[in-house]
Amino acid sequence: MKILKFWTLAMLGVLCITACTQTPKEAATLLIYGGPIYTMDTTQVLVEAVAVKDNTILFAGGLKEAEAFKTEETELLNLKGKTMTPGLIEGHGHFMGLGYNELNLDLIETTSYQEIIDAVAEKVKTVKPGEWILGRGWHQSKWTKMPEETVNGFQTHELLSAVSPDNPVYLAHASGHAGFANAKAMEIAGLTVVSKEGIDQFKVEGGEVMRDAAGNPTGIFNERAQTLITKHIPETTPEREAKAFELAIEACHRNGIVGFHDAGIGRETIALYDQMKTGGKMDVRLYCMLTGWDKELLTEWYKKGPMIDPDHRFTIRSVKLNCDGALGSRGAWLLEEYSDRPGHFGHETLPMPFVKETALNGLRNGFQVCSHAIGDRANKEILDRYEYAFNQLPDLTKDHRFRIEHAQHLHPDDIPRFASLGVIPAMQAVHLSSDRPWAIDRLGEKRIKEGAYMWQTLLKSGVPIVNGTDVPVEPLNPIASLYASFTRKTLKGLPEEGYEPEERMTREQAFRSYTLDAAYGAFEENIKGSITAGKLADFTIYDQDVMTVAEDKFLDTQVMMTIFNGEIVYRKE
Incomplete structure (x- = not known):
């Protein structure tokens, strides 16, 4: 016992x-x-x-x-x-552009030149004489009817100028790679009178001022020529900047977006984001790329190195280079001439030696390099410069995650180079829905079928794809881009079999490109992008099962709730 x-x-x-x-x-x-x-x-x-x-x-x-x-x-x-996924990540957009699109004339839904004229005429009624009228979103290739008078496939300014004689007007193309100015804006810029002595004022390296047969400017300013007008637009105010920021946050939440890769910011925007984060208003995870236009800014950041936010709200660890233009404005840099503009190859908007220099500096200083390239020549030239840098500094290339933004049109020989070099393509699937119907006119059938929007081929080669919308080039709505990803159709459901259907993604691949693969493209796959214990509590909730709903019902999907950082930040009424 x-x-x-x-x-x-x-x-x-x-x-x-x-x-x-x-x-x-x-x-x-x-x-x-x-x-x-x-x-x-x-x-x-x-x-x-x-x-x-x-x-x-x-x-x-x-x-x-x-x-x-x-x-x-x-x-x-x-x-x-209802259905839930990890919180969606906009893999390539322009955050303040999204906000300003909410403040300025939003022309993204316009389908004719007349609609633009009507929108400006209405705006004239609400502004003072001399006040600038700004907008963005028009795209002549999406219009149902072209005006009678065009130059190089673009409208001319006379009808616009007639409804806005006392207000300078500047309307950015949907792509951001061209702009449309009225007579008053060109007068302010000193570009209305053509003379033999003044012809040099229209010459801009990396850009084009379109002119009619008499030599007069038509109002279209392509690529870097836009600065001839934009440098005269008054600077924005702090109050307007803060409002645009807040509107961008709201737009993200409405669309189930909790993360945003901001493709190119300067020192003023950096200061604004710092202010917003300090003030507790940074309710989205911004992964920011330094603009490559400002060499002084890059030098400063090379010295201090990347800024990786422990709160995962505002991180800077990459550089954005704008290396060519857009296909719509015929600014994309091609190996062969445009099918619908003989003798024209697009524009190299940034010298390739600078791309090589930036690639080397990025490796040396811990910065990812993200280069905008739409045309096949731009993609080839950038891959060449990346490869040179990797060969020069092999010890620094183990996890570089360099990217090419858009990678829209590739030469077949360059497609496997993405995987072999470890370069990530950041491709916006919705561009196919918007551009493919007319892109064939620019490139011809052979180039389209062999090298345009090559999603499945790239995925099978072993590289992830970062998806997005390039907002405000396209609306922020991720449902449209996801639909384009797995159908390869226009948003009207055409053609029935999809464009080059063998290149479409599966639904799982499409959602990975908006979640885990997008997180990988920002070195953040260990903290977000999947619903896994230990990761951040960011979720998007939909009104129907996005993985099983019939294809023809997918575009009806509504974001019902957005959860950011463990808190409900949006609930659809």
Whole structure:
């Protein structure tokens, strides 16, 4: 009996010590359940529930196991059949451009020159004489009807100038690679009178001022020639900047966007973002690229190195280079002439020696290099400069993740080079929906079929694709870009079989390109991009099952809720 009593007391002691030393299971602040949850985590693609503590995912899996994290204080979110994915990431856009599009004339839905004239005429009624009227979004290749008078496929300014005689007007092309000015704006810039002595004023390296047969400017300013007008536009005010920022945040939340790769910012925008973050208004995760136009800025940042935000709100660790123009404005730099403009090859908008220099500096100083390239020659030339830098500094290339932004039109020989060099293509699928119907006129059938929008070929070669919209070139709506990714159709559902259907993504690939692969493109796949324990609690919730809904119903998908940093920041009424 004494021995039995001894062992009983001993066991009780052991149990007491074990119970006292066990760490209690963490309590969830939010428990989400009640609908399909697609994780983008290959170890468990679909789960029943997610437990969140503050801004971090505690658990993803079965509902019964998730309920172990529930306490009386846990907020319960029943999806009631709605679907959830990781929070969506805009992989290439212009954040302040998105905000200013909300403030200025938004011409992205216009389908004719007359609609632009009408929009400006209405705006004239609300502004003072002499006040600039600004807008963006028109695209002549998307118009249902072209005006009678055109030069090189673009409208001329006379009708626009007639409705705005006292207000300078500048309307940026949807691509951002061209602009349209009225007579008043050109008068302010000193570009209305043509003389033999003044002809040099129209010559701009890396750009073009379009002129009619008499030599007069038509109002179209392509690529770097835009600066002839834009340098005369008054600077914005701090109040207007702050408002544009806030509107951009709201637009992201409405569209289920929690992360945003901002493709090219300068020192003023950096200062604004610092101010917004300090003021607690940075409710989106910005991954920013320094603009390559400002060499002084780059030199400053090379000295201090990347800024990786421990709060994951505002990070700077890459450089953006603008190396050619857009296909719509015939500014994309091609190896062979444009099919619809003989003798024209587009524009090299940044000297290639500077691309090589930046690639070397990026490797030496820990910066990713992201180069805009749409035409096949621009892509080839950039890959050549990247390869040179990698060969010169092999010890610094282990995880460079250099990118080419757009990679829209590639020579077949250059397609496998992305994987062999480890270069990430950041491609906006919605551009196919908008551009493919007329892009064939620019490039011809052979070039289109062999090298344009080569998503599946690139994925099969072993590189991820970072998706997005290039907002404000296209609307921010990710549903449209996702639809384009797996259908290769216009947003009207044409053609029935899709353009070059063998290059479409699967739905899973499309959503990965907006989540985990987009996170990878910013060195952030370990903290976001999938619904995995330990990652940030960013989610997008939809009104229907985006993985199984019929293709012809996919575009009807609505973002019902956006959760950022563990908090609901948007709920559709």
